[in-house]
Amino acid sequence: MSAELTRLTAAELAEKIHTREVSAVEVAQAHLDRVAAVDGEVHAFLHVATDAALASAAMVDEGLAAGTAPASPLAGVPLALKDVFTTLDMPTTAGSKILEGWRPPYDATVTSRLRSAGITILGKTNMDEFAMGSSTEYSAYGVTRNPWDTSRVPGGSGGGSAAALASFQAPLAIGTDTGGSIRQPAAFTGTVGVKPTYGGVSRYGLIACASSLDQGGPCARTVLDAALLHEVIGGYDPLDSTSIDERVPSVVEAARLGTSGDLSGLRVGVVRELGGEGYQAGVRASYEEALRQLEKLGAELVEVSCPHFEYGLAAYYLILPSEVSSNLARFDAMRYGLRVDKGASAEEVMAATREAGFGPEVKRRIMLGTYALSSGYYDAYYGQAQKVRTLISRDFAAAFGQADVLVSPATPTTAFPIGDKVDDPLAMYLNDLATIPTNLAGTAALSVPSGLADGLPVGLQVMAPALGEAVMYRVAAAYEAARQAEDGGPLINRVPSLPGGVA
Amino acid sequence: MTAPALVDFDEVVERFDPMLGLEVHVELNTNTKMFCGCPTTFGAEPNTQVCPTCLGLPGSLPVVNRTAVESAIRIGLALNCEIAPWGRFARKNYFYPDMPKNFQTSQYDEPIAVNGYLDVLLDDGTTVRVEIERAHMEEDTGKSLHVGGATGRIHGAEYSLLDYNRAGVPLIEIVTKMIPGTRERAPEVARAYVTALRDLLRALGVSDVRMDQGSMRCDVNLSLSPRDSGILGTRSETKNVNSLRSVERAVRYEMTRQAGVLLAGEPVVQETRHFEEAGGSTRAGRRKETAEDYRYFPEPDLVPIAPPAEWVEELRGTLPEPPWERRRRLQAEWSLTDEELRDLVNAGALDLIEATVAAGAPAGEARSWWVAYLAQQANSRGVELAGLEITPAQVARVIALVASGSLNNKLARQVVDGVLAGEGSPDDVVAARGLAVVSDEGALVAAVDEALAAQPDVAEKIRGGKVQAAGAIVGAVMKATKGQADAKRVRELIIERVGA
Numbered sequence A: 001m002s003a004e005l006t007r008l009t010a011a012e013l014a015e016k017i018h019t020r021e022v023s024a025v026e027v028a029q030a031h032l033d034r035v036a037a038v039d040g041e042v043h044a045f046l047h048v049a050t051d052a053a054l055a056s057a058a059m060v061d062e063g064l065a066a067g068t069a070p071a072s073p074l075a076g077v078p079l080a081l082k083d084v085f086t087t088l089d090m091p092t093t094a095g096s097k098i099l100e101g102w103r104p105p106y107d108a109t110v111t112s113r114l115r116s117a118g119i120t121i122l123g124k125t126n127m128d129e130f131a132m133g134s135s136t137e138y139s140a141y142g143v144t145r146n147p148w149d150t151s152r153v154p155g156g157s158g159g160g161s162a163a164a165l166a167s168f169q170a171p172l173a174i175g176t177d178t179g180g181s182i183r184q185p186a187a188f189t190g191t192v193g194v195k196p197t198y199g200g201v202s203r204y205g206l207i208a209c210a211s212s213l214d215q216g217g218p219c220a221r222t223v224l225d226a227a228l229l230h231e232v233i234g235g236y237d238p239l240d241s242t243s244i245d246e247r248v249p250s251v252v253e254a255a256r257l258g259t260s261g262d263l264s265g266l267r268v269g270v271v272r273e274l275g276g277e278g279y280q281a282g283v284r285a286s287y288e289e290a291l292r293q294l295e296k297l298g299a300e301l302v303e304v305s306c307p308h309f310e311y312g313l314a315a316y317y318l319i320l321p322s323e324v325s326s327n328l329a330r331f332d333a334m335r336y337g338l339r340v341d342k343g344a345s346a347e348e349v350m351a352a353t354r355e356a357g358f359g360p361e362v363k364r365r366i367m368l369g370t371y372a373l374s375s376g377y378y379d380a381y382y383g384q385a386q387k388v389r390t391l392i393s394r395d396f397a398a399a400f401g402q403a404d405v406l407v408s409p410a411t412p413t414t415a416f417p418i419g420d421k422v423d424d425p426l427a428m429y430l431n432d433l434a435t436i437p438t439n440l441a442g443t444a445a446l447s448v449p450s451g452l453a454d455g456l457p458v459g460l461q462v463m464a465p466a467l468g469e470a471v472m473y474r475v476a477a478a479y480e481a482a483r484q485a486e487d488g489g490p491l492i493n494r495v496p497s498l499p500g501g502v503a
Numbered sequence B: 001m002t003a004p005a006l007v008d009f010d011e012v013v014e015r016f017d018p019m020l021g022l023e024v025h026v027e028l029n030t031n032t033k034m035f036c037g038c039p040t041t042f043g044a045e046p047n048t049q050v051c052p053t054c055l056g057l058p059g060s061l062p063v064v065n066r067t068a069v070e071s072a073i074r075i076g077l078a079l080n081c082e083i084a085p086w087g088r089f090a091r092k093n094y095f096y097p098d099m100p101k102n103f104q105t106s107q108y109d110e111p112i113a114v115n116g117y118l119d120v121l122l123d124d125g126t127t128v129r130v131e132i133e134r135a136h137m138e139e140d141t142g143k144s145l146h147v148g149g150a151t152g153r154i155h156g157a158e159y160s161l162l163d164y165n166r167a168g169v170p171l172i173e174i175v176t177k178m179i180p181g182t183r184e185r186a187p188e189v190a191r192a193y194v195t196a197l198r199d200l201l202r203a204l205g206v207s208d209v210r211m212d213q214g215s216m217r218c219d220v221n222l223s224l225s226p227r228d229s230g231i232l233g234t235r236s237e238t239k240n241v242n243s244l245r246s247v248e249r250a251v252r253y254e255m256t257r258q259a260g261v262l263l264a265g266e267p268v269v270q271e272t273r274h275f276e277e278a279g280g281s282t283r284a285g286r287r288k289e290t291a292e293d294y295r296y297f298p299e300p301d302l303v304p305i306a307p308p309a310e311w312v313e314e315l316r317g318t319l320p321e322p323p324w325e326r327r328r329r330l331q332a333e334w335s336l337t338d339e340e341l342r343d344l345v346n347a348g349a350l351d352l353i354e355a356t357v358a359a360g361a362p363a364g365e366a367r368s369w370w371v372a373y374l375a376q377q378a379n380s381r382g383v384e385l386a387g388l389e390i391t392p393a394q395v396a397r398v399i400a401l402v403a404s405g406s407l408n409n410k411l412a413r414q415v416v417d418g419v420l421a422g423e424g425s426p427d428d429v430v431a432a433r434g435l436a437v438v439s440d441e442g443a444l445v446a447a448v449d450e451a452l453a454a455q456p457d458v459a460e461k462i463r464g465g466k467v468q469a470a471g472a473i474v475g476a477v478m479k480a481t482k483g484q485a486d487a488k489r490v491r492e493l494i495i496e497r498v499g500a
């Protein structure tokens, strides 16, 4: 029974809980048992909030027993929260030593929306330090393993959230996507990950990596589950000035519409610059196959060109470190977090603390950003990068004039072995080649499983204009349904069983 | 190395032209901080007016205070500036423990207001136009208290305490263009400008403008050029100049110091200096080995400020009459000489007199009360005129009581004393102290007859035509009535009763 519950989707679990076929506490307990059984191997979680999770689930059960309507369509469903959102009742580290043991005095808006929706927060998931990385290897608390092959990375920075889904420790998770940190782990683990339109989900309480690029988003094993979660966390927040004061797109309805399987009349833009050279053969094959399936569903394939995407990576690695160098200046031992009492002056304590508290990738980016913003270099680096950003937005605008959504492979390769790229930052950065343009433009995109290449999952990226999430979910849901019909079941069912786990 | 001697001020002016620039920071009196909802009350217990945002906690985000933007626009308009239709905040990055994020959110190259001016009245009645380069919004820092060590400065301190109550309080920085051609009047112009700005901001009601509490702070930039050369000298920036008098002294001191340096054949160092209140001098700040690079870039956590033109025009409609125009109007209405006007302004009496007149008093009476008796009272109590515990309406009431004959001048002063002593309104004091003029004609006649009877020789003199002799009888009557008689009426009665 317990094992079966962890295999269900969030939508299925919600239905069983709300009809009182099972209790939210049973569902929470089943997932906590699963965490206890397999997370020693996977290491998706940095903190498991057993008591709080059971208490929250019990409140949902009490409400239902009293005949109250569920607080949301996902009330009672468990979720794994990336450790970059502040939580009053759990430590929040952003994967960094510098925040070890920090208990925030406030909840992030995403956290409080999850709580009000009655969602059971199981705990906080592992990530690359301050969301900088594409493998979770830069976490200060150890690497997360990919459930498909535990010698491989689950992607990053949100590897913990994606691995929790793929190892059935949670049916829902929250990630953040600055350059692909939701979509690339989704692709590597055969799960669904959505980067909403910039401003679509509040950043209040999201520990910043790069403010103009960061966006929280839903992660799940199905497109519908992601849509359900998207509607819970999305929407205007007066505490985030960059939040969009408009209604959340009706993504649940769009996802349901999508499963009918008809995409006729929709134009799908195939981005010429993404998916060719530099992409692993198996990834390209999977992508070609996905394009054929979209056509079969009735979509019209249109080739579009986004000539400035090739400068995206370079622009990203100027803008992101610049913002990082400023955002991370506050970690100075004066008010919270790690403090290394070495030296007589405040400056010496700050320097010693930052030296000990930050990992190598974080330091690398702080130095890059400090340099890029320096007087005399600003125009050549930060200024140029902002111009590229504008050009990429124009590429998107032109492409969306020709197509309703754009597609590409989500990543150039499948999950790589642990340790493979950790000493080669440039190779690591190339992981985000296809995902970065969306962050630079502030538009929306997701990754949906598109089969396996050499036994490892591949993701199809679907991109939409700002606030165009509905059509994106519709296409992804249609493709997901067609793919499953052809495969005879969800891809995730083919994940190998883990030692300690019955599944 | 000893510093070159100071040069006599007259010699400085003979040989050099001072170039003056002023940067004034003003704390706005909004109820809440610039980017969060924390209160801004001065003097609260340390670290009680803080939240995740103004403490810079991980994950926190700023939200712009609309009232602060409104105040900034009104200040810009009052300074005759253009209001930028679009502008972003920037981050000024540097590490300092009293700055929670280790960057200050400030407007950098896109200030809300640019290119204005302020006309400044000097002591001799002439006006100098000071051009305003910009006014921009930013957030204040916290406060550090350095404990131990001899100087109270961070260098040599044993430890430091941090109070973040002030962190995030909205500030407006108002920067002048270089003010040329001030010559020997540079110290006076500096002081007059800061005074005029203070009056303007007070009239706008946007700040407490208390230099003693730090809600208005001034930095003085000064350089010297060889006289009539047009060559721009190297400037110093003197911080911490926190009274009007200090502004004047800092300019004067820097002129004499820099002239000494230049005449000794040395270059003036471009540096930050601190004003020393005690000696009226400036001292060099700790020299930095590297030039400060603030790595400014647009604040990505905020959206641009884009005040709609209609809003700006609406705010223009809320501007009070500019202080200098008001002065000109009042000077005409009250028929004042330039000198009289200046004295009123310097005494801080203008508002009080105008309010007294508004409460029904004639301008001449109102002015005479405030600059004479009330000014003495303020002086002896060591408070500003406005700090006296009497309202303009109460002063107007006293004037009305005198006009109606209920009080004479001597009694009126006693009534004012009573009000100042906290005995209530003028009418309360009149009633409680029994200070009304004796208007019972019969009682007065009796008193006059009694006095005449007591001094028959004087009565005889009066009867004989020596009317001035009546003074002695008036004195006696006033004494008998404890001063509560109308002296004029007493005199009339005396003449009447002796039958002269």
Ligand SMILES: [Zn+2]
Residues within 6 Å of the ligand: B033, B036, B037, B038, B049, B050, B051, B052, B053, B054, B055, B168
């Ligand atoms: Zn605050």
